[in-house]
Amino acid sequence: MKESTARMQDAPTHQMSETELRAAxxxxxxxxxxxxxxxxxxxxxxxxALLAGGHVLLxxxxxxxxxxxxxxxxxxxxxxxxxxxxxPDLMPGDVTGSLVYDAKAGEFEFRNGPVFTNIMLxxxxxxxxxxxxxxxxEAMEERQVSVDGLSRALPVPFMVAATMNPIExxxxxxxxxxxxxxxxxxLVLDLPDRDxxxxxxxRHAAGFNPRDLASAGVxxxxxxxxxxxxQAAAASVGASADVIGYAVDLARATRQSPSVKxxxxxxxxxxxxxxxxxxxxxxxxxxxxxxxxQAMALPVMRHRLQLRPExxxxxxxxxxxLRSIMQQVQVPI
Numbered sequence: 001m002k003e004s005t006a007r008m009q010d011a012p013t014h015q016m017s018e019t020e021l022r023a024a025x026x027x028x029x030x031x032x033x034x035x036x037x038x039x040x041x042x043x044x045x046x047x048x049a050l051l052a053g054g055h056v057l058l059x060x061x062x063x064x065x066x067x068x069x070x071x072x073x074x075x076x077x078x079x080x081x082x083x084x085x086x087x088p089d090l091m092p093g094d095v096t097g098s099l100v101y102d103a104k105a106g107e108f109e110f111r112n113g114p115v116f117t118n119i120m121l122x123x124x125x126x127x128x129x130x131x132x133x134x135x136x137x138e139a140m141e142e143r144q145v146s147v148d149g150l151s152r153a154l155p156v157p158f159m160v161a162a163t164m165n166p167i168e169x170x171x172x173x174x175x176x177x178x179x180x181x182x183x184x185x186x187l188v189l190d191l192p193d194r195d196x197x198x199x200x201x202x203r204h205a206a207g208f209n210p211r212d213l214a215s216a217g218v219x220x221x222x223x224x225x226x227x228x229x230x231q232a233a234a235a236s237v238g239a240s241a242d243v244i245g246y247a248v249d250l251a252r253a254t255r256q257s258p259s260v261k262x263x264x265x266x267x268x269x270x271x272x273x274x275x276x277x278x279x280x281x282x283x284x285x286x287x288x289x290x291x292x293x294q295a296m297a298l299p300v301m302r303h304r305l306q307l308r309p310e311x312x313x314x315x316x317x318x319x320x321x322l323r324s325i326m327q328q329v330q331v332p333i
Contacts, residue, residue, distance in 0.1 A: 018281075021230045025282060027221045031076040035216045036069045037203070038196035044282075045187040045299055046073050046161070050227065051234040051278035054184025054271060055140055055160040057125075057303060064189045066163045068210050070121050075213050078223040079118035080155070086128040092135035096145045097152075110147060115139050118155055118224065122162035126172045133179055136160060140182040157227060177262065177306060184271045185296075186303035230281075237277040238287035242332035247272050247293050253325045254305060259316055262306035272300045290331045298322055 016024065025047055032043050042058065046069070049056045058066045067083070074081040084095060097113030114120060115136070125133065138144060143158055144151045162183070164175075192200065209215055222230075247269055255263030264272075276292040285292070298319055305318040 016226055016229060018233050021222075021226065021233065022282065022284065024222050024226070025230070028073070028076045031218050031221055032069070032072045034218050035072045035208070035210065035213055036065045037199050038192045039065060039069055039189055042069060042187045042189050043073070045185050046070070047282065048275055048278040048296070049185050050077075050157065050159060051231055051281065052184060052271075052274040053157065053159075053231060054274065055182060056162070057180070057183040057186040058161060058163045058189060059166050059186060060163075060189030061167060061191065062165060064191060065210075066189055067121060067123060069189075070119060070161045072213060072218055074119045075218055076221050077227055078220045079157070079227075081119045081121060082114035082117040083121040083123060084114050085123050086125050086132070088128060090128045090132045092132050095132065095135045096139070096147060099148055108148075110150075110152070113145075115145060116152075116154060118157055118159070120158075120160050122160055124165065125162040126164050126175055129173055130176055133173070133175065137179060137182065140179075157224060157231070180303050181265055181267055183303060184275060185299040187299055234278045234281040235274075237280050237285065239273060239277065240287065243276075243288055243290060243293060244273065246290055246329070246332050247276070249329050250293070250297060250325060251301075253329050254301065254322070257321055257325065259308055259311035259321055260305050261308045264301050264304045268301060268304045272296055275300050294326055297326060 028047065029040070029043055033040075036043070046056055048054075050073075058069070060066055071081060071083075084090075093113065095113050095115050097111050097116065099108040100111050101107075102109045122136070138146060139154060139158075140160055142151075143154045143156075145154065146152075160183075165172075191197075207215075251264040251266075251269040251272070253263075254260055257263065272293065273288075275296040276288045279296055280286075280288040280292045283292075301322055302318040305321065307316065307318065307321075311321075
């Protein structure tokens with residue numbers, strides 16, 4: 001039985017200083033802006049997730065450029081991207097890959113599924129049954145796929161960017177808590193304001209084709225090797241005992257909230273710290289501050305809270321609860 005190779009990244013073109021890497025990420029934002037208008041917060045969130053080695057859940061109504069955003073970001077970083085449209089009839093092997101009999105060789109050969117990529121775009125992830133959703137659990141946590149007793153490593157870097165429509169319930173399945181907990185960030189893409197929408201329509205009227213990024217002038221800024229340098233730099237950002245304690249206190253407060261049935265797990269606290277480090281590095285800090293923790297608290301924690309039924313009936317949202325908790329938990333000076 002032939003085992004597929006998984007790690008296939010080119011060496012970085014050259015080493016860059018941290019200042020050069022930060023400047024390059026600023027250019028990434030500019031390049032993404034050539035095709036996606038008015039989603040700066042989501043662009044920043046995706047960059048933070050890449051720096052911290054996490055996965056992202058993108059929530060928004062159809063037509064707010066969720067798919068285009070991921071494709072454009074991948075293009076600017078020279079990363080391989082594969083898109084999977086999650087449907088009710090999608091099988092686990094359609095995602096991870098499967099064994100196929102090679103009659104010529106007289107043996108079974110593993111054929112890589114679309115998960116063997118740098119950024120896997122899981123479009124409308126909540127439209128497939130839990131059986132298929134579970135096929136991503138090992139990939140997201142362990143960065144590998146196990147088939148027929150063999151574990152196959154995924155490419156580096158690897159990120160799942162999943163989209164979800166918040167208003168459609170017909171033909172959808174609730175994401176299991178175990179899978180939600182594996183997404184580092186949940187980013188909410190809102191409908192654009194009038195000026196932004198006018199700019200979007202103006203670009204389309206001028207001939208913009210979202211399927212042809214080159215025609216929009218989008219160019220690559222970094223490669224996978226240089227992204228790895230930035231990831232190492234972000235991971236080296238310092239965290240004092242007080243700030244770590246503050247992140248833990250925020251997580252523990254979610255478990256004690258009367259409106260919350262299930263609060264943030266220790267995995268969520270770790271994700272909060274990693275995301276805060278990435279944001280601190282992007283903004284030029286050598287160590288995280290409480291401000292960095294607060295900035296990442298909502299996107300890291302909002303999808304990890306399971307609210308009590310009475311709170312949902314009253315229309316209380318996870319964001320409202322988290323903002324209240326941040327006002328109550330003492331901030332280290």
